[in-house]
Amino acid sequence: xxxxxxxxxxxxxxxxxxxxxxxxxxxxxxxxxxxxxxxxxxxxxxxxxxxxxxxxxxxxxxxxxxxxxxxxxxxxxxxxxxxxxxxxxxxxxxxxxxxxxxxxxxxxxxxxxxxxxxxxxxxxxxxxxxxxxxxxxxxxxxxxxxxxxxxxxxxxxxxxxxxxxxxxxxxxxxxxxxxxxxxxxxxxxxxxxxxxxxxxxxxxxxxxxxxxxxxxxxxxxxxxxxxxxxxxxxxxxxxxxxxxxxxxxxxxxxxxxxxxxxxxxxxxxxxxxxxxxxxxxxxxxxxxxxxxxxxxxxxxxxxxxxxxxxxxxxxxxxxxxxxxxxxxxxxxxxxxxxxxxxxxxxxxxxxxxxxxxxxxxxxxxxxxxxxxxxxxxx
Numbered sequence: 040x041x042x043x044x045x046x047x048x049x050x051x052x053x054x055x056x057x058x059x060x061x062x063x064x065x066x067x068x069x070x071x072x073x074x075x076x077x078x079x080x081x082x083x084x085x086x087x088x089x090x091x092x093x094x095x096x097x098x099x100x101x102x103x104x105x106x107x108x109x110x111x112x113x114x115x116x117x118x119x120x121x122x123x124x125x126x127x128x129x130x131x132x133x134x135x136x137x138x139x140x141x142x143x144x145x146x147x148x149x150x151x152x153x154x155x156x157x158x159x160x161x162x163x164x165x166x167x168x169x170x171x172x173x174x175x176x177x178x179x180x181x182x183x184x185x186x187x188x189x190x191x192x193x194x195x196x197x198x199x200x201x202x203x204x205x206x207x208x209x210x211x212x213x214x215x216x217x218x219x220x221x222x223x224x225x226x227x228x229x230x231x232x233x234x235x236x237x238x239x240x241x242x243x244x245x246x247x248x249x250x251x252x253x254x255x256x257x258x259x260x261x262x263x264x265x266x267x268x269x270x271x272x273x274x275x276x277x278x279x280x281x282x283x284x285x286x287x288x289x290x291x292x293x294x295x296x297x298x299x300x301x302x303x304x305x306x307x308x309x310x311x312x313x314x315x316x317x318x319x320x321x322x323x324x325x326x327x328x329x330x331x332x333x334x335x336x337x338x339x340x341x342x343x344x345x346x347x348x349x350x351x352x353x354x355x356x357x358x359x360x361x362x363x364x365x366x367x368x369x370x371x372x373x374x375x376x377x378x379x380x381x382x383x384x385x386x387x388x389x390x391x392x393x394x395x396x397x398x399x400x401x402x403x404x405x406x407x408x409x410x411x412x413x414x415x416x417x
Contacts, residue, residue, distance in 0.1 A: 091110075094120070098123065117319075123338055159177070170220070215391070264306055269301060270302075316347040325352065336353075339351060354366055
């Protein structure tokens with residue numbers, strides 16, 4: 040971001056926080072993860088289930104882990120897909136002003152950088168017919184990307200500034216099909232000095248969504264209320280430089296993702312810092328993807344270690360969550376687990392059905408059974 044962009048960003052999110060505070064200051068203190076976990080148990084009771092069956096992805100993994108430790112006897116079956124390290128979210132080890140943001144503690148910047156490197160590696164290893172941005176080799180494609188990003192700093196293409204392009208790149212890494220192919224096309228357009236055509240409308244979400252609006256205030260109320268972040272807006276420019284050193288363009292993106300918390304007006308009335316090892320009635324199934332641009336595989340490893348009863352299932356693939364980046368192998372293990380509690384053998388590794396830059400294959404849905412099903416999508 041340039042100085043003017045930083046000032047506009049800071050001012051806009053400060054105004055948003057102030058408006059939320061004016062609208063309902065007390066509510067902002069009670070939208071935390073523990074509050075939501077309590078609501079989740081009320082839903083379980085409302086449908087008459089003695090125990091909960093739950094599928095949580097991304098932030099939903101932290102919510103699931105919180106529920107599992109507040110209500111350990113009520114866990115029938117719980118799948119946590121693309122995990123947040125609970126210690127990184129709560130920052131409980133540090134009692135002073137946090138030096139890093141939530142996502143930098145989680146390692147989202149490094150994970151996004153590694154996923155982007157895979158995108159460029161795989162793109163450069165194939166033809167332009169499969170990846171429009173390919174320059175014929177891995178190194179040439181990486182160099183082409185670096186040159187494009189450097190050029191956009193000085194010469195935006197229409198409204199496509201450096202900052203907008205970085206945001207588009209990281210966000211587009213979430214869904215391999217068609218996200219990676221579409222991203223390659225937009226980068227190729229930009230490299231030729233042309234404004235990319237608008238993206239196709241996104242596919243319907245994998246679960247019914249009766250309230251499709253997911254405004255910034257919703258995420259901010261939970262993230263900023265729950266998880267400590269630096270309160271001085273000026274710190275984020277310094278953190279951005281450090282983030283760029285350790286994770287390139289992705290470091291800048293993930294640094295600014297939590298800057299709204301610098302001026303957020305409320306903290307959660309009741310944060311949950313652990314413990315995370317309360318023995319649950321049944322073993323939790325933890326799923327982690329090796330190249331995830333938001334929640335690194337190390338988060339899944341940490342979650343499996345923190346929980347008292349957990350089994351780690353590795354998804355050797357790309358993108359954010361195995362739920363929306365299909366793996367029949369993962370789906371089969373999850374379905375069996377939800378139906379009768381059968382866990383995959385320790386150390387099990389699955390692969391995605393279709394590698395990036397190849398034609399997606401048709402696949403069936405995920406079958407689950409038994410009890411109330413809760414799904415949280417970030």
